[in-house]
Amino acid sequence: MTANTPTHLTVETLESPLAVPTSTPRFGWHVTGSSAHVRQSAYEIQILNAHDRSRVASSGRVQSDANAFVALDGVTLASRSDYIWRVRVWIDGEGESPWAESRFGTTLLNLAEWQAPWIEPEQRAVTREPEAGLAAMASGPAQTTSPPEERLHPAPMIRQSFQIPAAPSRARLYITARGLYDVLLNGRPISDEIFAPGHDEHTKRLSYQTYDVTSLLQAGANVIGVTLSDGFWAGRTSFTGDSANYGERLGLSWQLELDREIVAMSDASARSSFGAIRYADVFIGEKYDARAAQPGWATADFDASEWSMVQVTGRSVDKLVPFIGEPVRRVAETSPLAILRTPAGETIIDVGQNMAGRIRLRATGPRGTEIKLEHTEALDRAGNYQTNIIGRNKDQTDFWILAGNGEEQYEPTFTYHGFRYVRVSNYPGELTTDKVTAIAISSDLKTTGAFETDNPLVNRLHSNVFWSQRSNFLSIPTDCPQRERAGWTGDAQIFAAASTNNMQAHQFWTRWLANVRAAQQPDGSVPHIVPNTPSFSRAMSFFGRAAAGWGDAITIVPLVLYDRYGDLQALSENYEAMKAWHQYVRNVAETELPDRYREEPETTPTRQRQRFLWNTGFQFGDWLTPSLSQTQADMMNAAMVTGEFAASAFYFHSTRNLARTAHLLGDVSAEHEYETLSESIKSAFQAEFIEADGRLKVHYQGPYVLALEFGLIPAEQRDAAGRHLADLVAANNDHLDCGFLSLPFLLDTLVGIGRKDLAYKILLQDSAPSWLYQINLGATTIWEEWRGVEEDGQPRSMSLNHYAFGAVDDWLFRHVAGIKALSPGYKEIEVAPDLASPFMHVNAEIATPSGPVRITLDRNGNSANITVVAPANTQTYFKSGQERRLLRTGSNRIAT
Numbered sequence: 001m002t003a004n005t006p007t008h009l010t011v012e013t014l015e016s017p018l019a020v021p022t023s024t025p026r027f028g029w030h031v032t033g034s035s036a037h038v039r040q041s042a043y044e045i046q047i048l049n050a051h052d053r054s055r056v057a058s059s060g061r062v063q064s065d066a067n068a069f070v071a072l073d074g075v076t077l078a079s080r081s082d083y084i085w086r087v088r089v090w091i092d093g094e095g096e097s098p099w100a101e102s103r104f105g106t107t108l109l110n111l112a113e114w115q116a117p118w119i120e121p122e123q124r125a126v127t128r129e130p131e132a133g134l135a136a137m138a139s140g141p142a143q144t145t146s147p148p149e150e151r152l153h154p155a156p157m158i159r160q161s162f163q164i165p166a167a168p169s170r171a172r173l174y175i176t177a178r179g180l181y182d183v184l185l186n187g188r189p190i191s192d193e194i195f196a197p198g199h200d201e202h203t204k205r206l207s208y209q210t211y212d213v214t215s216l217l218q219a220g221a222n223v224i225g226v227t228l229s230d231g232f233w234a235g236r237t238s239f240t241g242d243s244a245n246y247g248e249r250l251g252l253s254w255q256l257e258l259d260r261e262i263v264a265m266s267d268a269s270a271r272s273s274f275g276a277i278r279y280a281d282v283f284i285g286e287k288y289d290a291r292a293a294q295p296g297w298a299t300a301d302f303d304a305s306e307w308s309m310v311q312v313t314g315r316s317v318d319k320l321v322p323f324i325g326e327p328v329r330r331v332a333e334t335s336p337l338a339i340l341r342t343p344a345g346e347t348i349i350d351v352g353q354n355m356a357g358r359i360r361l362r363a364t365g366p367r368g369t370e371i372k373l374e375h376t377e378a379l380d381r382a383g384n385y386q387t388n389i390i391g392r393n394k395d396q397t398d399f400w401i402l403a404g405n406g407e408e409q410y411e412p413t414f415t416y417h418g419f420r421y422v423r424v425s426n427y428p429g430e431l432t433t434d435k436v437t438a439i440a441i442s443s444d445l446k447t448t449g450a451f452e453t454d455n456p457l458v459n460r461l462h463s464n465v466f467w468s469q470r471s472n473f474l475s476i477p478t479d480c481p482q483r484e485r486a487g488w489t490g491d492a493q494i495f496a497a498a499s500t501n502n503m504q505a506h507q508f509w510t511r512w513l514a515n516v517r518a519a520q521q522p523d524g525s526v527p528h529i530v531p532n533t534p535s536f537s538r539a540m541s542f543f544g545r546a547a548a549g550w551g552d553a554i555t556i557v558p559l560v561l562y563d564r565y566g567d568l569q570a571l572s573e574n575y576e577a578m579k580a581w582h583q584y585v586r587n588v589a590e591t592e593l594p595d596r597y598r599e600e601p602e603t604t605p606t607r608q609r610q611r612f613l614w615n616t617g618f619q620f621g622d623w624l625t626p627s628l629s630q631t632q633a634d635m636m637n638a639a640m641v642t643g644e645f646a647a648s649a650f651y652f653h654s655t656r657n658l659a660r661t662a663h664l665l666g667d668v669s670a671e672h673e674y675e676t677l678s679e680s681i682k683s684a685f686q687a688e689f690i691e692a693d694g695r696l697k698v699h700y701q702g703p704y705v706l707a708l709e710f711g712l713i714p715a716e717q718r719d720a721a722g723r724h725l726a727d728l729v730a731a732n733n734d735h736l737d738c739g740f741l742s743l744p745f746l747l748d749t750l751v752g753i754g755r756k757d758l759a760y761k762i763l764l765q766d767s768a769p770s771w772l773y774q775i776n777l778g779a780t781t782i783w784e785e786w787r788g789v790e791e792d793g794q795p796r797s798m799s800l801n802h803y804a805f806g807a808v809d810d811w812l813f814r815h816v817a818g819i820k821a822l823s824p825g826y827k828e829i830e831v832a833p834d835l836a837s838p839f840m841h842v843n844a845e846i847a848t849p850s851g852p853v854r855i856t857l858d859r860n861g862n863s864a865n866i867t868v869v870a871p872a873n874t875q876t877y878f879k880s881g882q883e884r885r886l887l888r889t890g891s892n893r894i895a896t
Contacts, residue, residue, distance in 0.1 A: 566825020
């Protein structure tokens with residue numbers, strides 16, 4: 001018998017990647033078959049030279065059911081090389097499959113091969129504005145009053161001519177920049193990627209990209225043209241909007257290779273000038289003057305005799321790292337919902353969806369006409385334009401000056417905005433929807449999940465989560481796409497698990513974790529945001545070096561990658577950073593003491609247990625707990641009230657995470673150490689925070705959720721603690737009262753204490769604080785704060801696009817649809833839908849490393865018709881009540 005050919009071949013989770021950033025890549029595939037239970041018993045992988053198909057390596061036949069993150073032992077591939085790889089499998093009862101084949105390449109892996117120097121074009125140094133403190137930035141509108149054109153500068157254009165004797169068979173461009181770059185080769189874009197080289201911890205890392213430019217080159221004269229902008233390197237970034245965080249001058253370095261031989265590189269032969277982009281800033285916006293464009297500037301026929309020389313500034317490669325994962329691209333384009341005429345008489349585009357992106361606009365008008373585009377997330381209660389984001393340099397405004405040569409088109413190049421509405425001023429003629437395209441931009445992660453019920457509000461909730469993820473997965477996991485665009489570590493760990501259902505996020509999180517390791521301080525502390533923008537770090541000094549639930553991201557996110565994708569390497573490559581973070585927390589716990597205990601004798605039990613509690617320094621705690629954060633003025637209340645509790649709870653949680661990681665990596669002595677320590681932390685926590693009747697001394701919903709979820713409540717007190725939690729929910733009129741750290745666990749905890757009824761009441765609650773309150777007020781993304789818009793429709797000065805509270809989406813997949821990973825990477829799957837949920841119809845899908853698992857459920861009274869599609873090469877079970885049965889591969893029809 002012949003088994004089916006493997007499908008969905010990937011290298012480092014990517015399909016046919018041009019330039020993987022490792023010499024030891026890992027392979028993945030799906031298997032299919034016709035038997036009832038399709039099981040792979042063995043595989044063989046071969047790697048071939050793409051040029052002549054000579055064999056580079058072979059695994060031989062390996063007895064294993066592994067089909068994800070499979071590496072070839074002892075194989076190290078060459079830098080800057082192209083390969084073919086193929087795999088065949090043996091399926092129990094079906095025999096050997098034909099070979100399945102795909103391609104991949106490696107990037108420049110040895111920095112000694114980077115020969116190109118850095119060059120700086122003609123430019124005006126970025127204005128280094130006085131740093132703004134946190135209090136000043138939170139107090140009101142922008143602090144900078146001078147117009148952007150006085151503080152910003154034109155985007156430099158750099159061109160270089162070179163000759164090649166013939167059209168090449170293989171050409172690769174390796175390039176990076178201090179700033180953002182956009183590249184043309186002979187007048188044509190080299191890629192659909194934008195915002196390269198990406199956002200990194202630039203004090204330690206700067207990514208470079210690899211492009212296949214074979215088809216763009218020609219025999220004879222060729223021209224490479226690069227436009228630069230301030231980007232994340234020198235532009236205004238983070239909450240404080242400070243400029244020049246990493247440098248005041250822009251630069252770039254590239255080398256172009258034909259068949260691995262350099263034919264052109266950034267050097268003194270390049271020339272620079274300026275063009276239509278009069279300034280560009282990721283926060284402020286872009287000004288484009290079409291009258292100043294230089295048509296054909298990146299083609300061989302262009303006369304660049306008056307262009308300026310560039311400056312060669314040396315060859316520094318110590319911070320260069322190959323880019324990992326999917327780049328930022330335009331991921332969706334839509335027509336606007338409407339063109340509005342407001343009560344104030346202004347023209348506003350409603351794109352119908354809050355997003356991270358920009359507008360592509362067409363117009364015909366006189367030369368010199370200046371069109372102004374201002375972006376915002378919400379209109380005020382009267383339907384007029386309102387800026388709901390405060391802070392310096394948060395303009396989100398683009399200017400387009402027409403050349404006056406018929407119909408013209410403009411889309412910004414080096415900026416993006418968080419918006420749903422765009423106020424358009426001075427548009428020539430009538431603005432109609434056919435003249436406008438809304439463009440969503442994001443890291444181009446593959447959409448992998450789906451969730452639907454018969455409740456349109458819950459479906460909208462899932463959609464809102466997806467759009468907040470799309471908006472904020474932009475090079476790094478940002479908190480919001482308008483005010484900060486910062487990689488808050490707390491937000492990241494809160495949402496990481498939920499993110500894996502909606503998108504193939506493995507490489508995205510892998511790249512961010514590399515930045516976390518780079519940002520980690522010598523004492524092991526992990527900053528509040530990563531990349532740790534220097535000016536923001538200084539402005540945040542009030543909040544200390546690190547915080548529980550934020551820095552703990554380094555112990556949480558790697559385990560998410562292991563559990564959801566089966567990637568053990570995610571643990572091994574982060575293990576030292578995980579241990580360093582834990583040691584930092586341990587040192588603080590053992591050496592620092594709250595002032596209230598300083599007079600306590602050292603020998604008392606109260607004093608002795610303090611060394612096992614993290615209870616000093618600032619903590620965010622259960623941030624934005626609703627009852628403690630009614631107004632912006634009291635946003636710190638949750639931190640003050642819940643900080644010590646949450647810090648000690650997460651100290652225990654991360655200790656348990658370290659024990660589990662040590663076990664998985666075979667570090668027996670460390671496992672024992674962390675297990676022992678966790679028991680001491682638990683005992684100290686219980687003595688410090690839990691009363692005899694199971695009541696917590698910090699008597700709020702969030703602390704009960706954390707204590708119950710983390711296993712900190714003694715077994716004999718769990719029922720009592722559960723009743724206290726349920727009573728708090730009831731006393732709050734069946735509303736949630738959880739902040740950032742506890743909300744991801746709230747509904748699971750309620751189900752766990754036998755109060756599923758409360759879980760659904762909270763899920764379907766439609767008054768604030770609740771998810772459906774937001775939806776009833778028109779939300780198309782998840783808000784930062786539950787009352788981002790008041791009941792009368794008036795927006796508050798808060799972000800309306802934050803993914804953190806969207807962590808509930810994971811519960812929809814796991815509990816309502818019932819799809820759970822019983823073992824890492826979904827090798828064992830349980831499908832246990834809630835047959836007593838409020839929903840009569842549920843349809844959900846998750847893409848596992850072995851293929852999609854799907855469930856469709858339709859209820860009619862007390863009966864239900866269910867279809868479950870089980871991926872091959874997994875053990876997939878259906879569970880209903882106490883009954884659990886193994887499903888066959890493929891479609892299974894179940895009647896209950």
